[in-house]
Amino acid sequence: MSTNNKTLFSEFSPVSKEQWIEKVNVDLKGADFDKKLVWKNLSKIDIQPFYNTEDKLKYITNTGQNSQALINYRNIIVESAESANKLALKAVKEGITGLLFTIYKNVLVDKLLSGINLNEVAVSFILQNNDSSFASDFFDFAEQNLNDTKNLKGYFDLQLISNYVTKGRVEDSQFDALCNVVKLGKSYPNFKTITISGANYLDAGANQVQEVAYTLNSLVYVIEQCLDRDIHIETIFNNLHIQLAVGSEYFVEIGKFRAFNSALTALGKEYGVPVKHMLTAKTSVWSKSITDAHTNLLRATTETMSAILGNVDGVLIDAYDKEFNNPSDFSSRIAGNIATILKEESYFGKVSNPVDGSYYIEDVSTKIAEKALELFKAIEAQGGFYKAFEAEIIQQQIAEIRQEKIKLISQRRLPMVGVNKYPNLMETVSLEILSSGAEGNSKVLTPRRASLEIEAIRKVTEQIVDDTKKRPVVELTSFGNLTMRKARAAFSYDFIGVSGFKVLAEQSYNDVEKAAKSSALSDSDVVIICSSDDDYDASALRFVQVFRSLNTDKVLLLAGHPVNLLDTLTASGLDGCIHMKSDVIQTISGVQKKVQKNIKSLEV
Known part of the structure; x- marks a missing residue:
């Protein structure tokens, strides 16, 4: 080190981006810089091969805060209150900090949540029948078991948007039930009663820009329905829970979550209210495979990393074998451990906003936000979310990107380990669990694996084996x-x-x-x-x-x-x-x- 307090490497003059590009062009020997080195993401974003201080432009703001108290959810299908409670207690013992109960029929709240400390564990519910009576019983139970109303964390998901985009049905009674649940939960500031899920967009093959834009479009649709039922706009934004899927494009997914936080804040300003939302990331169905299925553990890990660095409040990590099996104790435990390890051992939840200032991520976040805003406005100009979906505009736009992705996978230009690259030739796969290919319905979105078409050719082979031995x-x-x-x-x-x-x-x-x-x-x-x-x-x-x-x-x-x-x-x-x-x-x-x-x- 210098004894004259000189900055390290100060004797070297700075190198401009133009000089770097000149040097690269010499090495390329006449090849086109853009075609060779600029990555054109499927969100139609040009990602440069390198960034420096000259790329420090005006980036988006309000990208969120890295959660110091990340909620690690486990989904529990409620077949009976007693069996679900047993699974919930086991999950909490294993370090899970959030429980998501999927409820198909009425169950007793006190039996379902027996022994669960609502002051420490977040509890959330997917209500398949839109029955607000369960919500009433839950809030009564919470009132009796909380030290402070602020301690109650979690959300209700009546699956308004999820059911509509996948089944094509939405009824006024569903919005009536939603508004009733919002009123019941008004005393609990950290428990969200309005859930908007955009996960189905990505799982149907959409790109990141589409997922952000369509989620905002569907939110505006729900806002309008709630306003028509005399729910105050500030109450809506205070009770908002957003769920997005998280895919395997590591840095782009980080940018997606940051872009969404920024775009949602901007939307709140348009309505004249601050946003106090909860953002949850769910590992995607699209990126998973049933061949070489243990690779799903690696995919889930990088996806969770993207979500945490993108400033989500909670993560829902599916078991690696969920796509072809009822998750076992082992696969469920491993899925839960992913977020715990990242947070506690890799310090992902202990460093404040570690990606802030990264030129690459800041640039990607800004470009996603800008393009998502353009698409959002285009959908609103065509009458909004409901009219666009009924006209199959959204479905067609997603189908175009989905087909482009499938083509790249089939050409092995979009690699999937164990699917189209590095197949495990020692593996045997049951004929029954392999897909025969995708079944399309242009009127709705169908969450699916990207690998279905390749699974179909593998199924032909397994049929040959079954027939000929x-x-x-x-x-x-x-x-x-x-x-x-x-x-x-x-x-x-x-x-x-x-x-x-x-x-x-x-x-x-x-x-x-x-x-x-x-x-x-x-x-x-x-x-x-x-x-x-x-x-x-x-x-x-x-x-x-x-x-x-x-x-x-x-x-x-x-x-x-x-x-x-x-x-x-x-x-x-x-x-x-x-x-x-x-x-x-x-x-x-x-x-x-x-x-x-x-x-x-x-x-x-």
């Missing part, structure tokens, strides 16, 4: 340049592994004709040729000709894309190529059809 076998046959054949064999292993076929270890040969003869006469159902472009120029045609002279039934693929040879190779019997731009769903579906045809011909 044999799993199709893939053989990787390589020759020529060592580096390229190893690289293309590894790529093929990863690509074709998505199918659920049995993929054998790479088999290398020094002689092309020997490779062709051996693979043609083996017990495999699919053969993939792996070598370099130069080797293909010299030997690929001979390989295909020798192979087809001995076997006309097997599927024969080539790893790579030798454009100048394709017509000749195809005419000689090559079934196709697999490469970086190949569509997984289309390619594997074609392979499966020929494998099934061959199996049926053998049976005859």
Whole structure:
């Protein structure tokens, strides 16, 4: 260190962003900077490869505060008051600080909440039947068991918006029940009685901008209904609980929550009232998978990190096996531990607003807020949320983004570990739990996994196995340049592994004709040729000709894309190529059809 109190590295002159870009352009050797390095997010936000002090623009404000008392919820389906109470007490013992009860029928509040300290544990309820009598009983119970009315934390969710966007039905009686619940809870400032959920938007395939905008649109719709029933505007904003889903785009999701807080505050100012809302994040359905399901634990962890850094008040983390199983004690416990570990051991709940001042996150937050405001205004200009949804405008806009996402997943440009990248070939998946594909209804939104289309091709494989008692076998046959054949064999292993076929270890040969003869006469159902472009120029045609002279039934693929040879190779019997731009769903579906045809011909 300098003895003259000089700043560290002060002898180096600062480097401007323009100088950095000049240097990058030299390294790119003429390639387009924007196409190569600027990430174009599906929310139509351009994210730069680097930021510095020159990017410190006028950022949005009122992005929220990092919660020092984060509520870690566990969802409990109430089949009976006694069984639900037992699960609730167990959850609290395991460190859960918030209980969310999903109630389908009337239960006794005192039995459901027996032994639960309402002064310390947040309690929330999803009322499926919109029955405000339960709310009345609950507040009576709370009054008898609280040291102070401010201690009661949690929310009621009558699922007004959730039921409407997923089932297409909303009735005046539901709003009457909502307003009655609002009046019943007026004495409890930290318990929220108006829940607006935007989770279904993201889970139906929407991007972050759409989720923020449509949630605000649906809020305005509910506000109007409450005002018509003489609920004061300040009362509405004081009782507001918002739930958003949280996806796997780590930094963008952080920006989404911060943008929502800012946009909601701005909306409150338009109505002339301050906002005292509660914001809860729920791990998304969209990002989960049933193949290599333990990867869902990693997804849930990064999603929870995004939510906490985005300044939410609570998190609801689904069990990793929720999509195909009734969550076990283990999976429920692990899900609950995620937020606890992040908060207590990783200090996520102990540092005040750690992402504030990050140029990248500030920029993303601002862009999401700006674009969400534009979309929000556009929907309002078309008559508001209800009219836009009835006209299927919202559904169509989400469908466009959903199809774009599915295309990127099928092209493996949007990677999902265990789904379209790095499949677990040692894993067996039950035929019954695999999806046959997405069933569409343009009038409503259907929460779904992004992986449904790929699950459908895996299901075809499992059906083949179930019918024939044999799993199709893939053989990787390589020759020529060592580096390229190893690289293309590894790529093929990863690509074709998505199918659920049995993929054998790479088999290398020094002689092309020997490779062709051996693979043609083996017990495999699919053969993939792996070598370099130069080797293909010299030997690929001979390989295909020798192979087809001995076997006309097997599927024969080539790893790579030798454009100048394709017509000749195809005419000689090559079934196709697999490469970086190949569509997984289309390619594997074609392979499966020929494998099934061959199996049926053998049976005859």
